[in-house]
């Protein structure tokens with residue numbers, strides 16, 4: 001029996017202008033455009049192997065070593081669209097193996113916690129779509145494929161590109177113009193770093209899908225956000241990215257995170273994703289930016305309490321010398337930074353800094369130290385990649 005298989009990796013992306021709200025639930029069409037930064041796959045990535053054969057009996061997904069249902073409408077929609085594109089190719093070239101009629105075996109691994117507010121669904125659906133598209137040898141562009149990933153999970157469409165990415169909401173009813181496009185390549189602004197402060201890695205009680213529907217249905221503030229705030233911010237944020245204007249980019253990012261969480265609070269009943277520790281991190285970032293008289297760090301929070309801090313490489317020592325005073329014991333620092341670097345931060349924490357941050361540290365160090373369980377230091381990264389690393393045994397068609 002012939003088994004055809006292909007593997008691909010895809011990244012996580014964290015929005016700086018948030019997608020929150022659907023205008024069409026079935027097609028996963030958003031009420032507003034959004035923007036994100038793709039994070040490096042050295043630190044966070046999904047690897048998916050897609051295989052097909054006329055001997056496979058059922059579409060099957062193994063996620064992180066366990067069987068996972070493929071029955072959700074969203075996954076079915078993605079597979080349906082991919083098969084349809086493959087069928088078109090087969091119609092045009094009768095010598096092609098009729099893969100569109102065969103079942104798929106998908107094996108996937110996330111190298112970071114799944115369903116823990118770290119955008120696993122975005123990397124997961126992006127990797128699935130790219131791996132199957134490569135298996136089927138589809139000629140479609142990444143933007144075209146992003147429309148399929150979007151049906152799996154909205155934010156997944158942005159993981160089809162590296163660097164800085166916009167999801168254009170589109171206007172058409174059938175969603176054919178609601179797609180991701182690249183704003184800037186990673187190498188055009190390579191110095192963007194990200195620090196994820198993991199405040200909780202348990203599954204959130206209100207999923208993004210449910211949360212945004214409640215917001216659309218009940219929040220008055222949300223109407224203002226989608227009519228006025230986001231359309232203007234979408235233009236200014238793209239401009240800030242193209243101009244590599246971190247100060248402006250950071251301001252817009254922080255304001256948009258706050259705007260999104262305000263609409264959550266304005267939902268009825270209210271939804272609380274950020275918690276007290278998140279709020280302390282917000283205060284700390286503002287304290288840091290005030291000290292340096294410009295924005296050297298930006299915070300953003302998705303549908304959970306974990307903070308993602310964006311900053312430029314040139315400001316790493318400035319930022320981390322302060323964070324190191326507050327949460328040096330947290331798991332993850334040593335994965336990225338040498339002992340010399342952390343010692344250097346302690347030495348640069350001078351009297352001036354002490355005066356400015358003293359009361360914050362006295363009041364909140366223990367709380368942050370207790371509640372931030374892990375730090376992931378990463379940076380802007382590339383889009384999906386092909387890889388020879390395979391998770392499927394090519395003889396049995398089962399996970400290795």
Ligand SMILES: Nc1ncnc2c1ncn2[C@@H]1O[C@H](COP(=O)(O)OP(=O)(O)OP(=O)(O)O)[C@@H](O)[C@H]1O
Pocket residue numbers: 046063108109110113114115116117118119120121122123124125127128207208302303304
């Ligand atoms: N590698 C993968 N392949 C296919 N599906 C995946 C993969 N990883 C995650 N998923 C799907 O995404 C779901 C998790 O999505 P969920 O939105 O709950 O969490 P998250 O994406 O980690 O968090 P958030 O959306 O808050 O950032 C999983 O239960 C699974 O269905």
Ligand SMILES: C[C@@](O)(CCOP(=O)(O)OP(=O)(O)O)CC(=O)O
Pocket residue numbers: 014015017018019020028034121152153154155156208209301302303
């Ligand atoms: C807060 C967000 O992270 C929401 C992401 O929502 P999802 O993409 O997970 O939602 P579905 O389309 O229902 O799967 C903001 C963002 O990533 O833009």
